[in-house]
Amino acid sequence: MAEHRSMQRAALLDAARSLLSEGGTEALTFPALAERTGLARSSVYEYFRSRAAVVEELCEVDFPVWAAEVAAAMERAATAEDKVGAYVRQQLTLVGDRRHRAVVAISASELDAGAREKIRAAHGELVAMVVEALGEMGHEQPRLAAMLLQGVVDAAVRRIELLAPEDPSTVTDAAVNMALRGVRG
Numbered sequence: 001m002a003e004h005r006s007m008q009r010a011a012l013l014d015a016a017r018s019l020l021s022e023g024g025t026e027a028l029t030f031p032a033l034a035e036r037t038g039l040a041r042s043s044v045y046e047y048f049r050s051r052a053a054v055v056e057e058l059c060e061v062d063f064p065v066w067a068a069e070v071a072a073a074m075e076r077a078a079t080a081e082d083k084v085g086a087y088v089r090q091q092l093t094l095v096g097d098r099r100h101r102a103v104v105a106i107s108a109s110e111l112d113a114g115a116r117e118k119i120r121a122a123h124g125e126l127v128a129m130v131v132e133a134l135g136e137m138g139h140e141q142p143r144l145a146a147m148l149l150q151g152v153v154d155a156a157v158r159r160i161e162l163l164a165p166e167d168p169s170t171v172t173d174a175a176v177n178m179a180l181r182g183v184r185g
């Protein structure tokens with residue numbers, strides 16, 4: 001029985017990822033989750049008390065996975081500069097990934113404080129990964145530089161997701177170049 005419940009929970013999370021990546025947070029409704037999974041709407045409520053709870057669990061499950069992918073890309077890089085480049089490039093490579101799109105689609109405004117805090121903490125862990133590389137590059141304020149660098153990444157993510165006229169690889173290269181020029185100071 002427990003295995004069946006965990007399979008249903010996984011199916012609900014997968015349906016939530018699809019809904020979020022297809023239509024943003026407005027698309028994530030309990031009737032839509034029920035329809036996607038073939039569960040009764042009342043069953044959806046047995047797993048999650050609210051949309052925020054679905055989002056919170058998605059962040060808990062998915063954010064560490066792609067943060068680990070960013071960390072692995074950075075570990076493969078030889079120099080501090082290459083690590084910074086990998087940090088930017090890997091995040092932008094993951095833009096097409098449904099897990100990433102789902103996390104990005106979540107607008108903090110409609111989440112409760114607990115969910116917002118979890119997202120902030122996860123983002124903090126992501127940013128912390130690049131602080132060390134920036135310090136190695138001799139940056140005087142590596143923490144501030146990391147926050148600003150993440151702003152460049154977030155802007156590039158939005159550009160790619162808006163299906164801007166530029167090819168995603170063009171946006172990625174521009175973001176990496178801007179990041180490296182900026183952090184070299």
